Amino acid sequence: MVVLAAFTTLGGLVALLAGAYGLQRTRRITEAGEVTEALVKAVWQGADRPTLQFETADGRVLEVVSPVPASRRRPLPAGERVRIAYDTDDPREIVLIGSERRGLDRSFAAAGACLVVVGLALAMTA
Numbered sequence: 348m349v350v351l352a353a354f355t356t357l358g359g360l361v362a363l364l365a366g367a368y369g370l371q372r373t374r375r376i377t378e379a380g381e382v383t384e385a386l387v388k389a390v391w392q393g394a395d396r397p398t399l400q401f402e403t404a405d406g407r408v409l410e411v412v413s414p415v416p417a418s419r420r421r422p423l424p425a426g427e428r429v430r431i432a433y434d435t436d437d438p439r440e441i442v443l444i445g446s447e448r449r450g451l452d453r454s455f456a457a458a459g460a461c462l463v464v465v466g467l468a469l470a471m472t473a
């Protein structure tokens with residue numbers, strides 16, 4: 348029973364930290380990052396996400412893989428322009444404005460917190 352409690356608590360802690368990190372990263376990039384427009388390019392053969400091409404404030408042109416998969420409710424059509432925020436220290440880190448994963452990250456954090464509580468309860472009963 349103690350091993351089950353330990354694994355449950357550890358798994359919950361990992362999920363909690365993953366959700367918290369995702370929320371913090373999204374908040375940091377959207378608040379302190381540079382906002383610009385990106386051109387959606389076609390999905391490569393065998394890939395599930397399109398690439399986004401944009402110009403940074405210092406004039407560099409970058410292409411990064413979209414953080415939003417093409418299978419989303421509203422896929423990003425090639426040729427469309429979308430608003431993104433990028434980290435000025437590492438422009439490859441982007442957030443697609445309006446398609447942030449806050450709900451998913453909050454779900455991970457909440458599920459992780461629940462698993463930690465369950466794991467601790469199991470440890471106390473053992």
